[in-house]
Amino acid sequence: xQLLERGYAVTAVDNLSRGNGxxxxxxxxxxxxxxxxxVYGDLGHPSDVDAVFGFTNLKVDMVFxxxxxxxxxxxxxxxxxxxxxxxxxxxxxxxxxRQHKVNKLIYSSTCATYGNVEKLPITESTPTKPxxxxxxxxxxxxxxxxxxxxxxxxxxxxVLRYFNVFGGDPEGRVGELPRAELREHGRISGACFDAALGxxxxxxxxxxxxxxxxxxxxxxxxxxxxxxxxHIAVAEKRKYENPPSLYNVGTGHxxxxxxxVEACKRVTEKEINISYRAEPRPGDYAEVxxxxxxxxxxxxxxxxxxxxxxxxxxxxGFRKQRDERWE
Numbered sequence: 351x352q353l354l355e356r357g358y359a360v361t362a363v364d365n366l367s368r369g370n371g372x373x374x375x376x377x378x379x380x381x382x383x384x385x386x387x388x389v390y391g392d393l394g395h396p397s398d399v400d401a402v403f404g405f406t407n408l409k410v411d412m413v414f415x416x417x418x419x420x421x422x423x424x425x426x427x428x429x430x431x432x433x434x435x436x437x438x439x440x441x442x443x444x445x446x447x448r449q450h451k452v453n454k455l456i457y458s459s460t461c462a463t464y465g466n467v468e469k470l471p472i473t474e475s476t477p478t479k480p481x482x483x484x485x486x487x488x489x490x491x492x493x494x495x496x497x498x499x500x501x502x503x504x505x506x507x508x509v510l511r512y513f514n515v516f517g518g519d520p521e522g523r524v525g526e527l528p529r530a531e532l533r534e535h536g537r538i539s540g541a542c543f544d545a546a547l548g549x550x551x552x553x554x555x556x557x558x559x560x561x562x563x564x565x566x567x568x569x570x571x572x573x574x575x576x577x578x579x580x581h582i583a584v585a586e587k588r589k590y591e592n593p594p595s596l597y598n599v600g601t602g603h604x605x606x607x608x609x610x611v612e613a614c615k616r617v618t619e620k621e622i623n624i625s626y627r628a629e630p631r632p633g634d635y636a637e638v639x640x641x642x643x644x645x646x647x648x649x650x651x652x653x654x655x656x657x658x659x660x661x662x663x664x665x666x667g668f669r670k671q672r673d674e675r676w677e
């Protein structure tokens with residue numbers, strides 16, 4: 351949405367396996383005529399990818415690669431799906447870019463590439479030791495991008511390692527609405543809203559014996575609008591490079607799951623039944639939060655939406671007005 355508001359022409363490619371059609375319809379309604387094209391396609395099908403680059407009426411000169419499945423627990427249960435969807439599909443995309451001589455890429459990676467770190471906050475030089483297939487498949491995709499850059503001096507890229515994304519459009523035009531069959535893997539904000547709306551009977555928080563201030567996991571929650579602005583900052587300041595540049599995208603401080611749940615209860619103003627379970631989620635890690643000095647210094651980017659309750663309010667404002675029919 352921010353790209354459209356800044357005058358960019360955008361082609362979105364999605365197979366809607368994790369997204370929804372409502373978001374596409376909302377963007378089409380907001381976009382100036384001729385500036386937005388939505389293509390139903392799958393990065394796992396090279397012919398789909400090739401067709402997008404071959405469309406001459408809206409030439410592709412830069413790729414923002416957001417497409418991926420992104421649930422840690424699911425990656426533990428079905429690792430091959432993650433290596434296929436994330437690592438292999440990134441290779442398909444790089445091959446299509448090579449064939450069509452498109453040499454600018456901004457890649458969405460994850461803090462899961464770091465794993466359980468020995469020292470906080472996490473900097474871009476923190477060793478990568480992912481402990482689940484989600485983080486591993488993202489790191490392998492990063493390596494494919496770097497190796498391709500070594501072979502092609504014209505190719506330039508940036509890798510953004512996201513921390514925990516949440517929130518929604520402050521004006522309520524688009525937001526997150528997980529499919530019913532994905533709720534067991536979903537983000538804690540979505541699960542909290544489902545409990546507040548009575549869709550599920552309780553919110554389950556797993557892991558209460560971590561070595562953290564209250565026993566629950568700690569995460570760096572970054573607003574989705576700030577995240578997109580980080581991509582735009584990379585593009586507009588031309589910080590895609592060869593070798594690829596690397597930036598953490600977060601707020602620089604952590605929030606525990608207990609703190610997040612209490613904030614969610616205040617925002618929704620609902621009595622939510624909370625079930626705390628001692629055992630952690632498979633493949634989970636105790637505490638992560640970012641050092642964001644590099645992206646602030648080099649790009650002038652800093653998270654604006656750092657008030658947890660206000661940010662949750664953006665997501666809740668959208669969620670309480672939507673149901674599955676928005677899909």
